[in-house]
């Protein structure tokens with residue numbers, strides 16, 4: 001094992017390290033001076049992402065870069081997960097000046113909405129058990145059990161018109177899918193644990209729609225099979241892998257009839273995690289906190305498609321298709337709490353975000369063909 005850097009701000013345990021958001025967050029943490037122990041079982045990700053992370057970090061000119069460590073582990077395997085964390089904890093304890101494990105970010109979860117309807121047990125077991133293990137291990141192995149949890153705007157369901165843009169204290173609705181339910185249950189579990197365990201602190205980040213890729217195009221989103229999400233489907237269609245994009249519905253009660261979402265650049269989202277951890281470590285947040293992580297701006301599917309066509313100049317075949325079952329008509333964030341308390345804001349223009357997604361797709365070539 002490499003030596004854990006003396007000057008660093010401490011070690012962050014990060015689950016789901018090779019995933020879309022996990023990989024981008026590791027880069028931002030390391031550039032901010034944290035060491036990172038990433039774990040992943042590659043169930044829905046590829047080891048290629050680790051190579052991408054290492055290249056970006058190597059090329060980065062950030063002055064106090066931390067170190068990146070990686071271990072292949074399934075977070076539902078308690079004994080193996082604990083053994084790995086203990087290995088790094090004891091290694092870091094050899095240096096008495098080192099701050100040890102100062103926080104965890106929990107990304108490891110299954111996230112395909114439709115798959116969750118077909119395989120509810122997989123979703124409940126994987127998403128809930130891995131969280132229970134992480135909380136237990138952090139309490140046991142860290143003097144600073146600060147946990148950032150990756151939650152979702154899916155917990156709000158379809159907000160009433162007067163609740164848009166949606167605030168953190170708006171009423172939650174029971175999500176329709178096992179995937180969404182695991183996110184909501186996880187929030188309740190974490191909240192109960194915060195009430196029960198004195199030193200545990202949790203920050204749940206409710207993501208809106210993360211899209212795009214790192215500007216280097218060395219890491220990005222890698223969907224398996226036919227993409228379910230809008231932007232990977234657009235870029236694959238533009239690349240000639242898919243024939244035609246279906247726009248699901250143009251008869252919604254929105255200005256152009258298509259659904260509205262809050263699309264946030266994955267790099268801005270990654271930085272929100274760093275901001276949250278820094279504030280938790282500085283004791284600036286309450287024990288249990290929830291933040292909307294979005295741009296505060298709603299964009300319709302048709303606006304997004306037309307922006308992509310305009311900025312890339314690529315021909316993109318699309319047609320209007322029937323509504324997709326379970327889709328929410330419109331939701332976007334009031335992200336002012338995060339701006340106020342985390343001193344974080346997502347303001348990258350949609351044009352730049354879509355260009356990053358297109359650059360990533362071009363680098364991938366046809367690897368998604370299936």
Ligand code: UD1
Pocket residue numbers: 111112113152153154177180209228229230231233245246247248249259260261301324326327328
């Ligand atoms: C869904 C989940 C969200 C999850 C996210 C990432 C819900 C309500 N939302 O978001 O929790 O974090 O996936 O996995 O469960 N669209 C098309 N054509 C396509 C694909 C999508 O028109 O081929 C439209 C959809 O109808 C929707 C918009 O694009 O209006 C965004 O869809 P998508 O990218 O799948 O994200 P969400 O459904 O918003």
